[in-house]
Amino acid sequence: MPLIMLSSPHAHGGDSIRMTMFTVVIALLPASIFSVYLFGWLAVLMIVTCMGVALITEAICLALMRRPLTTLLDNSAALTGLFLALTLPAATPWWMAVLGSVFAIVLGKQVYGGLGYNIFNPALSARVILLISFPLNMTTWIIPMSVQMGATHGGMDLYDLSQCLTLFFGGFDALPAVAQHGLDAISMASPLGHVKTAATLGISAPAALASYHYHLLDAFLGFEAGSLGETSALALLIGGIFLLARHSITWHIPFSYLGTVALLAAISSTIAPNQFTSPMFNLFAGGLMLCAFFMATDPVSSPVTPVGQIVFGIGCGVITWSIRSFGGYPEGAMFSVLLMNCAVPLIDHYCRPRVYGYAKEKPEQ
């Protein structure tokens, strides 16, 4: 029989870790379903693999540390797996998904002491490890719904399980289309990547977007190249609003994060429209929505105080926009979240709210 506290209170609101995590999984459903719609069997394979491997790795870690396996039921490992899957490109081979999931659980979470003790967001840290280790695979974006969207010759049918299995387990070279026409037959650049490449060639941002046939509505709905769960701003917004309504997250981080990016983009694109992209483009591009509503708000690695959360969000926004505008990588959302994760203890210390009964200036002892 476990030791039971005699101390008050003797009532409880009924919240549990399991429900908290499950709520986030539910909130990710729109994005997950949309990813299946876009990328077909590849999305299914990726999500199942990542979640399964994350759970198995977690179980092995718990067994090695002689901790109760019931911790598996708190849904946190499954959620990490789902997060990772949604941040990966659709064409990621199986072994990379497995490696990423193991990284996420072992290096991202368990080495720190398990749930609640990790400094960084586990899924994001695993994704960054993968990105740095395998840059080619991690920046090759399959054309979503390639056949349906009118890819003529050599495109692959993502709703065909056998083709997807071939790609997933065999890699690009196993696909006849790639063997015939090269990687370009099935892949395309992401809007952010296209703009970044164009910038290095001296093409202005509006011209680059025009040549990309960029449409804001497509980006908002999600019909563009990108990682599995990142493409649709709409699906992510639905999930984010669900989280806000369920009180799983507060408005502070997503609003300050998105607001900062939008504000910086608005100012810069007004001053130098040829060099910088518009705020709307920035909001809907890349992993910003996913990071703002789901990654940056990860409770474990974000500040607990309201003011701290706003500082955290602004910091994420500044870093994201800076990397996108000036950095070597086209996308900076995940780096920004990881970098700000480092600052969380400091932010928490300095952004504590004013305690009842203390004057505004400084608390006296």
Next chain:
Amino acid sequence: MPATLRNLAQRLGMMAHSFPGGVHPEQHKVSGATAIEVNALAPVHILPMKQHIGAPCSALVNIGDRVLRGQKIAKSEGYVSVPIHAPTSGRVVKIEEHPIAHPSGMGMPSIFIETDGDDAVDQTLEPISDWLNADPAILRERARMCGLAGLGGAVFPTFIKLVRDQRFPIETVILNGIECEPWLTSDHRLMTESATEILIGMRMIKHMVGATAGLIAIEDNKPKAIAAMREAVAAVNDLNDVRVVELPTRYPQGSEKQLIYTLTGREVPAGKLPMHVGIICQNVGTTKALYDAIALGEPLTERVVTVSGDALPRPANLLVRLGTPARLLFARQGLEDFTGLQIVHGGPMMGERLKGPDIPVVKSTNGLLALSANAMAAAHTVEQPCIRCGHCSEACPISLTPNLLADQCRSDQFDKAADYQLFDCIECGCCSYVCPSNIPLVHYFRYGKGQIALTRREQAFAEASRQRSESRDARIEREKAEKAARRSRVRQTHAPKPDTSKPETAKTDNATATNSSNTANTKPEEHS
């Protein structure tokens, strides 16, 4: 709504002040419609020697003594203390330790009074009918003599608050009829049934502290109590400055500091009392007891207790004599078998979980709950790691960061915890209530506070010892020096000197010197 916007709206007067955080626990006010019933006298009443915050009392009676109802049986020791009175007439049968309402099952020396059934009353205290013209100091002394302590549960001696101080003029008297704890309905019933007496009690307080305004704060889940109090206020002609305020139901609205902020927008500075911001706050039950003490001359010997809980067949509000064993009250309401049940003294948010029902009703007993294992299960599951969701910070009514504090207390970083204002925690339990990981945060805070208090006491003790030892060393040094000086002077006087300008001093010095040398000489002789 964002906190900053809310603050702005409150500043501009567009919105009532409201404390941050708080929770909305299930109300469970099942006994709200049940009228107060008078509980029969118990065969034996057990009166612990400490029923208030402060120094314990010492017994004034001996075994075998006959006592009357209202007779003082224990006197207060120290300023922060109030005496205890016999709840009924009878004989003192024993004075020994008996468990009190404490989670550890700890005991306290108690006076056992065997009831004789006459319920004869000690008539020594005269009613003060003309209290409006009475000296506030006399009324204050009456409140002390009658053993009044805050009946809301904190049992702070009432007379200490009822003071007129030129430096801190009191403007507003606040009557606390919030009763935000789930299950409890004793204040609710008292306001509904004794509104007039409570109002007179409030006017007594206003007279005593010299306040002009009065506010009676009631949560909106007690419409009957609100109506009754409003009626009572309307019935008195010249009470334009007394208002009944209806506040939205939220826990812990009834906490003194939160209530003051909600009603007036003022914050009680840390380490200060409400009187420092011109406010006195009293529970409605205490106010009724003050009325009884002054207008009727009755000391505090009974109180209203809510007996409730999901395991109790007939929840009720009972007017109970102090010292009545809780087991009798549960039995009266149809509960005899306590296996698998949890007994809580007070409300579920701040009350004490007891080892059993064998404790007497004391001045702080506003409720006695019998809860099933199911009702307690959610609160008492095993602690899981903190996922830093921040719900505790949101729920904290005084804006602490409970999860950081708990980390510090758990890892014994008490200096840091004190720096994070651990001592401002009011232990309301909102943080533990919302915690998805079931972390007993309040428990950690109590542990931390206890450890810091212990360290501070030890430090104070060490400091006192150090000073004692230093002053002793200094004294020995001084005496040595004096002795040496005397010796040298004696030597000088004994030395052949032609000049004797100061014969007086020389003589006395000589005398003491001879004395001391005599004693020094005699001592070894005695031994030999």
